[in-house]
Amino acid sequence: MKKITAALIAGLFATAAFAQTTATPAPTKAEVKADAKEAKAELKADTKDAKATLKADTKEAKETLKADTRDAKAAAKADGKTPVKSSVKPPAEVSTTGHAGTHGADVSATAKTK
DSSP: OHHHHHHHHHHHHHHHHHHOOOOOOOOOHHHHHHHHHHHHHHHHHHHHHHHHHHHHHHHHHHHHHHHHHHHHHHHHHHHTOOOOOOSOOOOOSBOTTSOBTSTTOOOOTTTOOO
């Protein structure tokens, strides 16, 4: 009986020694705030960079469009023809069904909530 008891006690000590892991401390409030502040600053920088890139791309596209239009007008003037107008037309205010501001959806007069 002494051997069984000794084996059980030794087994308990062995499992207790190997079952322990290093405890990772929970992050403090200050650490969480610092991480959130850092993430916010990074997001703000990314947004600023994206806006700058978009602005530069838009400016470049406008300049390209102006140059193409100028070249087309010059070519048309050299040929003695009237300049070709752009095939891209702005969207009409009134849809095909005759209702203004419905983007083509057929909305009855009773369904409007203006």
